Amino acid sequence: xxxxxxxxxxxxxxxxxxxxxxxxxxxxxxxxxxxxxxxxxxxxxxxxxxxxxxxxxxxxxxxxxxxxxxxxxxxxxxxxxxxxxxxxxxxxxxxxxxxxxxxxxxxxxxxxxxxxxxxxxxxxxxxxxxxxxxxxxxxxxxxxxxxxxxxxxxxxxxxxxxxxxxxxxxxxxxxxxxxxxxxxxxxxxxxxxxxxxxxx
Amino acid sequence: xxxxxxxxxxxxxxxxxxxxxxxxxxxxxxxxxxxxxxxxxxxxxxxxxxxxxxxxxxxxxxxxxxxxxxxxxxxxxxxxxxxxxxxxxxxxxxxxxxxxxxxxxxxxxxxxxxxxxxxxxxxxxxxxxxxxxxxxxxxxxxxxxxxxxxxxxxxxxxxxxxxxxxxxxxxxxxxxxxxxxxxxxxxxxxxxxxxxxxxxxxxxxxxxxxxxxxxxxxxxxxxxxxxxxxxxxxxxxxxxxxxxxxxxxxxxxxxxxxxxxxxxxxxxxxxxxxxxxxxxxxxxxxxxxxxxxxxxxxxxxxxxxxxxxxxxxxxxxxxxxxxxxxxxxxxxxxxxxxx
Numbered sequence: 001x002x003x004x005x006x007x008x009x010x011x012x013x014x015x016x017x018x019x020x021x022x023x024x025x026x027x028x029x030x031x032x033x034x035x036x037x038x039x040x041x042x043x044x045x046x047x048x049x050x051x052x053x054x055x056x057x058x059x060x061x062x063x064x065x066x067x068x069x070x071x072x073x074x075x076x077x078x079x080x081x082x083x084x085x086x087x088x089x090x091x092x093x094x095x096x097x098x099x100x101x102x103x104x105x106x107x108x109x110x111x112x113x114x115x116x117x118x119x120x121x122x123x124x125x126x127x128x129x130x131x132x133x134x135x136x137x138x139x140x141x142x143x144x145x146x147x148x149x150x151x152x153x154x155x156x157x158x159x160x161x162x163x164x165x166x167x168x169x170x171x172x173x174x175x176x177x178x179x180x181x182x183x184x185x186x187x188x189x190x191x192x193x194x195x196x197x198x199x200x
Numbered sequence: 201x202x203x204x205x206x207x208x209x210x211x212x213x214x215x216x217x218x219x220x221x222x223x224x225x226x227x228x229x230x231x232x233x234x235x236x237x238x239x240x241x242x243x244x245x246x247x248x249x250x251x252x253x254x255x256x257x258x259x260x261x262x263x264x265x266x267x268x269x270x271x272x273x274x275x276x277x278x279x280x281x282x283x284x285x286x287x288x289x290x291x292x293x294x295x296x297x298x299x300x301x302x303x304x305x306x307x308x309x310x311x312x313x314x315x316x317x318x319x320x321x322x323x324x325x326x327x328x329x330x331x332x333x334x335x336x337x338x339x340x341x342x343x344x345x346x347x348x349x350x351x352x353x354x355x356x357x358x359x360x361x362x363x364x365x366x367x368x369x370x371x372x373x374x375x376x377x378x379x380x381x382x383x384x385x386x387x388x389x390x391x392x393x394x395x396x397x398x399x400x401x402x403x404x405x406x407x408x409x410x411x412x413x414x415x416x417x418x419x420x421x422x423x424x425x426x427x428x429x430x431x432x433x434x435x436x437x438x439x440x441x442x443x444x445x446x447x448x449x450x451x452x453x454x455x456x457x458x459x460x461x462x463x464x465x466x467x468x469x470x471x472x473x474x475x476x477x478x479x480x481x482x483x484x485x486x487x488x489x490x491x492x493x494x495x496x497x498x499x500x501x502x503x504x505x506x507x508x509x510x511x512x513x514x515x516x517x518x519x520x521x522x523x524x525x526x527x528x529x530x531x532x533x534x535x536x537x538x539x
Contacts, residue, residue: 003204029332033279033329036325052309052310052311053310053311053314056311056314056315056318057314057318059318059322060314060317060318060321063318063321064317064318064321064322064324064354065351065354068321068324068325068347068350068351069347069351071332071347072328072344072347072348075328075332075340075343076344129310130310131310131311131371174507176508176511
């Protein structure tokens with residue numbers, strides 16, 4: 001099946017190209033859009049591995065929600081005011097260090113799995129459901145890890161709210177409960193008027 | 201190689217057989233909208249072009265196509281032209297997994313429901329990018345409003361769908377409809393009634409339609425994200441919006457009203473006639489009902505205030521959905537509904 005390999009290299013090229021563009025383009029909005037493109041290409045590569053659940057969740061969470069909020073913030077910045085100091089070269093050493101650490105981590109993960117040099121996995125048998133297989137593993141073999149990850153996320157949510165939520169004096173807000181509780185009779189008074197303007 | 205090429209040609213033919221009817225449906229949806237709202241406001245609506253005004257949508261399309269696309273000064277030209285495409289592509293792609301009948305589906309994939317959810321959430325990029333690339337404050341504000349609204353209501357929508365998944369036990373759309381087989385009472389609208397209502401209202405909010413259309417609130421920000429668009433680029437945004445509305449309607453019909461299943465299923469009198477047996481006509485009819493609801497809402501409700509939209513999404517819908525997911529789980533454990 002040469003077509004699968006062509007598609008794989010196509011998506012990999014787009015992925016690497018867009019990932020490089022994220023750090024090299026000057027405009028932060030363009031950088032965020034390139035990040036979206038690289039997430040999307042990664043999802044497509046996962047689809048080639050028949051990991052459809054993971055691919056769709058990657059698009060749903062990162063492309064559909066996280067990056068929308070990223071763009072939301074970046075678009076409100078004044079682009080000309082936030083030109084990075086020193087440009088690309090100033091951040092290069094730190095970036096290279098992070099990249100090196102990540103490369104070592106990935107190498108260790110793959111190395112412990114026995115370095116299988118396999119380009120494409122064997123096609124799954126008919127009727128194999130990747131989605132239900134992940135669900136089964138998550139809720140049986142890896143239940144504790146899954147629950148711990150969930151608790152960590154919950155703590156992060158609560159911490160984020162606790163850090164940013166503060167009552168500032170002087171802000172004006174409406175109490176929806178009060179708005180809902182109003183009665184028509186308290187607000188509206190129907191008045192019968194005679195034609196000459198006398199209230200009767 | 202020849203075999204792969206044939207598969208490709210056949211797939212493209214099937215895609216055209218879905219996309220063309222959707223485009224026609226969008227054209228007549230706009231006609232239907234103007235007629236319905238017209239009669240609700242004691243007017244007649246379009247009635248000059250063709251008999252009963254039936255050629256009005258085509259007149260509109262040709263008018264749009266012959267207009268000039270004006271690109272504003274200092275607009276980001278590439279993104280400005282890319283945005284309508286990014287809005288339309290997910291709206292059409294999502295139809296790939298929609299089953300029209302028991303066997304009539306382009307791609308019967310395992311995680312179809314997630315696929316639809318992922319694609320509907322991507323539609324916001326077109327609006328967001330279009331708003332930013334226009335280099336106009338109205339367009340930017342419209343785009344930002346739309347993004348915030350879509351992200352907020354997506355959570356309620358996703359939770360509403362979790363209830364459906366709990367009862368049907370599958371993410372496959374064909375499987376979800378088959379799990380509702382029985383009668384009107386075994387469709388998921390009954391056990392999941394709050395989720396059904398929340399799903400459709402969130403769908404209206406996610407497509408930025410009245411009464412949640414602050415993204416193009418003309419009283420404050422001219423026309424919102426498409427203020428600077430004209431001609432065919434504007435028409436593509438329009439096409440995407442209406443294709444999304446029909447998609448949300450179709451999903452509501454599939455997930456809560458039993459898709460192509462007949463409401464008279466199992467009645468011995470009707471048997472296997474077109475009334476008793478399920479078929480695409482039932483699916484289209486149910487979809488049309490939800491499409492009509494969109495128009496009814498637009499003619500009835502005044503626009504929500506922005507903070508009210510956010511409150512409704514976060515503080516009302518999300519708690520209700522979380523509670524009802526547990527109720528759905530209870531139904532499942534007790535064996536009242538679901539396989």
